[in-house]
Amino acid sequence: MTDVTITVNGREMKGSVEDRTLLVQFLRGNLGLTGTHVGCDTSQCGACVVHVDGKAVKSCTMLAVQASGSSVTTIEGLASGADLHPVQAAFREHHGLQCGYCTPGMIMTAVDMIQRHGSSLDEETVREELDGNICRCTGYHNIVKAILSAAGASQPQSIAAE
Amino acid sequence: MYETSYHRPTSLEEAANLATEKGDEAKYLSGGMTLIPTMKQRLAAPEALIDLRHVGELKGITVNGRSIRIGGGVTHAEVAMSDEIKSVCPGFASLAGLIGDPAVRHMGTVGGSVANFDPAADYPAALLALGGTIHTNKREIAADDFFLGLFETALEEGEIVTAVSFEAPDQCAYEKFRNPASRYAMCGVFVARRADGVKVGVTGAGSSGAFRWSDGEQALSSDFAPEAVDGLTVSEADMMGDIHGSSAYRANLVKVVTKRAVKKALSH
Structure with a gap:
């Protein structure tokens, strides 16, 4: 067992974990932060995306001990009080979800994407950057719209399958 | 995943010493984008993991004129977004931007990819075409002599890829x-x-x-x-x-x- 200290959503959290414990297991099991989901568990689907030191990573493919000393933000850490984060609000406004399972990962990926690209985002870039997030309901259409809206980027001129 | 023990050296020397001490049962862990999934599938079960992400000597991109040197611990995202690399060798930066997905590129490293030599890894094609050099904590090896076969490189036990370097072509x-x-x-x-x-x-x-x-x-x-x-x-x-x-x-x-x-x- 190894002692880890990870700042999660701004609060310093301590725990004792087996070295093989995945970051997502620590978040869900030790801290009860079950907003971060496990989908495929093989780093394909992105349901487990969180931010480690400000960057989107797949928490099913990182050990908790690797994250010791780092700052982690999960979906629970985005909103301020009752006010949704702008990306969360955009997902609600554009109905960027169907079953909702992939949504926490989609939103964490979207926040990271918008941090890097800002309002220069376009539809093609959003779709390319969603490479590592799978929506099994295939609800990408409204997810893309929500991300473009939250980025303050222009919506595509003609959207297929409206 | 089988049990393992995690070690976090902060210098190359410390990392290499740990590898010597732990012997065959140790593996270096860089971004972990291949190693951790492999361990989860129980296809690999190193008793010790030596994390290279906190070794300062492996960081940094240096561009001098048309000479490019990229530290082994530099991530694919850092290569893809480097204005210096983009200005002299845009083909190499765009290759890094095509690896995996954004979250994988935030973790995966040049050194890890080169040392693993997956048959579908992207950097080896570039380093061969660029006549690149692979630098380790022991020596320098030309790309042509480094990549030997499936998951097989010229690296010896415990050797660490510290950087890759090449001259930007026309x-x-x-x-x-x-x-x-x-x-x-x-x-x-x-x-x-x-x-x-x-x-x-x-x-x-x-x-x-x-x-x-x-x-x-x-x-x-x-x-x-x-x-x-x-x-x-x-x-x-x-x-x-x-x-x-x-x-x-x-x-x-x-x-x-x-x-x-x-x-x-x-x-x-």
């Missing part, structure tokens, strides 16, 4: 034909053109990992145009064949993807 480009499901290269081709000739590095297709396509290099050295490779054939015997594509299919892809890479290089 023109270059990387074209990647991705498997639509896994997004790995079914065939990826890096072409690099200099005054003294053209080099072509191919990944994803060969049965022994990335290789240089010498017939293609010869044809393109005398005429740097997509049509130059039209009359060539690639031997099926040296190609990988699996459920995603037969060796004949991959042999043809080498030509097709090379042509696209040349076209891209000419348009830069």
